[in-house]
Amino acid sequence: MLNDTDRGQVGIGTLIVFIAMVLVAAIAAGVLINTAGLLQTQAEATGQETQQQVSDRLQIQSTTGVVDETTGNVTRVNLTVTKAPGADNIQLENVTYEFVTEDAVSTDVIDPSSNIKYIENETNDNVITDRSDRYRLTFPTSDIGESNTELEGGDTVTVTLTTAQGASTVEELRVPDSLVDRKAVKL
Template identity: 40%
Template structure:
């Protein structure tokens, strides 16, 4: 009439130990998954930030540059060009360009040099270009921050080349590079005929 359930304490203990072991393994798997997810999220964030930074640098190299809107030379002795003058403004779509940190690579048939801005004044020499304000609406001379701003860049070819300057027909390449890497390339060819031109007379290039 009566049934007795006989419990095996050893078997119950074994089952309990197996259950606890499974729970520990499960918790460990959850922790590992959580750590892995955190690492992936951090890595994704880092990669995104790096990609955005690289993208902005690429944009700056394309957009942050100047545009040359006029150029002429100045006649020196022996029918040579002793100075180059370039009128520059911001290129379309460019943000501000600081001419104080802009460099100009000068390349001719016999000379290669890099010029920096002469912060002491507008007079150029063998290692520096001169900068003169033509138009600057907000008195921020040195920094082109509007398409209405105009600066004149002067390059002393006589000092750079030695002697009296560039011969007739000579060719010069100028790479104007802003601090962010935006570059404008200008190729100038000296007039084929300067005979009869007076010294210090400007000539169109």
């Protein structure tokens, strides 16, 4: 024989268990939502940093060498640079350069106040803000290698320009075999 009061006790117990499960599910959902939000924020920051490392780089438009009339060797290297497509503004004072020859590696930061390496452009600033801006970076060859103070015909130099965001541009420069009767050469 069934008793109506027994059914009520089972119903209340089930209701209590159900409410407890709903509370646990709500807490778990809150934790999952907070974690998802945190992961989304971290993913956006990582994506922006990755984009900067890929796109915020310099693009080398041309490379030339100045030939010394007395020695017949290249004494200065000129790099004409602009910012790559999609790049934000690039502060040239924060760009690191590296020259690698067959017997030396030279690394430093571009310093526009130095008489050794300097920046030339029409606006006399050190920030590339537009794709149409062209900047000429000049490096004396004495700053490129340790043993050779000048580049001779046939020499090869690899230059790497790295922006503050970590994006690198690598260019291999080759001095023409013959430098006779030239004041400048394309590298």
